Amino acid sequence: MIKKLKVLLNGFWTGLFNNNKHFRLGIYGAPNSGKTTLANRLCKDLLNVDNEFTDISGVAHETRKIGIKERLLINKNGKQVSFDLIDTPGIATRIDYEVFVKSGLSQKEAKQRAREATKGVIESIKWLENIDVVIIMIDATKNPYNQVNLTIVGNLEARNIPFILVANKIDLKSSKLDKIQQAFPKYKIVGISAKFSQNIAGLYDELLVMGRRVKRR
Numbered sequence: 001m002i003k004k005l006k007v008l009l010n011g012f013w014t015g016l017f018n019n020n021k022h023f024r025l026g027i028y029g030a031p032n033s034g035k036t037t038l039a040n041r042l043c044k045d046l047l048n049v050d051n052e053f054t055d056i057s058g059v060a061h062e063t064r065k066i067g068i069k070e071r072l073l074i075n076k077n078g079k080q081v082s083f084d085l086i087d088t089p090g091i092a093t094r095i096d097y098e099v100f101v102k103s104g105l106s107q108k109e110a111k112q113r114a115r116e117a118t119k120g121v122i123e124s125i126k127w128l129e130n131i132d133v134v135i136i137m138i139d140a141t142k143n144p145y146n147q148v149n150l151t152i153v154g155n156l157e158a159r160n161i162p163f164i165l166v167a168n169k170i171d172l173k174s175s176k177l178d179k180i181q182q183a184f185p186k187y188k189i190v191g192i193s194a195k196f197s198q199n200i201a202g203l204y205d206e207l208l209v210m211g212r213r214v215k216r217r
């Protein structure tokens with residue numbers, strides 16, 4: 001009985017992954033925008049796994065290594081997509097160890113964190129080679145005209161990698177969705193709160209649309 005179930009399940013996965021709806025989804029964006037919080041939210045919702053990615057904090061560059069969780073499945077209104085989820089270290093154009101000292105780290109810890117964060121940025125960009133769809137995570141409480149968002153958008157456009165612009169932290173009063181939309185007039189902005197699970201369904205709708213367009217490279 002158990003063997004039969006295993007064969008059935010294997011067949012299910014093979015069938016699922018042999019079509020073009022399985023893809024690698026990378027979450028990219030500035031440090032502290034909420035990438036790991038969203039990755040955890042997706043794992044909780046879609047796999048019922050708690051705190052899959054542990055490195056969340058208010059101090060920037062908390063994630064300094066790529067994190068991967070395989071085989072997440074969205075199944076909504078008769079439509080399905082499956083994807084491997086990749087949480088990436090925050091991208092920054094400048095990493096200053098003194099900022100970490102101000103957050104309470106010792107000089108030694110701060111310098112080590114800055115070194116690791118720099119490696120993390122390089123790793124994130126290298127990993128784009130393996131990514132089929134990107135979520136660009138924007139902190140909706142911050143000025144969107146920062147180099148990182150524009151650089152990521154430009155990079156993805158040049159590489160022809162499809163992306164979804166997600167404005168996070170809409171639960172906060174200081175969030176300004178209209179400002180984010182003005183900064184990227186060509187694109188639809190999906191406003192969410194990863195922390196308080198607001199409009200995650202809206203993000204799933206976008207992923208279902210993307211999944212149909214994606215061809216694994």
Ligand SMILES: Nc1nc2c(ncn2[C@@H]2O[C@H](COP(=O)(O)OP(=O)(O)OP(=O)(O)O)[C@@H](O)[C@H]2O)c(=O)[nH]1
Nearest residue numbers: 031032033034035036037057061062063090194195
């Ligand atoms: N209010 C609010 N806070 C959030 C939300 N999402 C994340 N945060 C907070 O923002 C901070 C940064 O979250 P992370 O998930 O670690 O951000 P990150 O983008 O992974 O950061 P790095 O790994 O440093 O690049 C944490 O204090 C989170 O609790 C949200 O939707 N609303």
Ligand SMILES: [Mg+2]
Nearest residue numbers: 035036062063
């Ligand atoms: Mg992180």
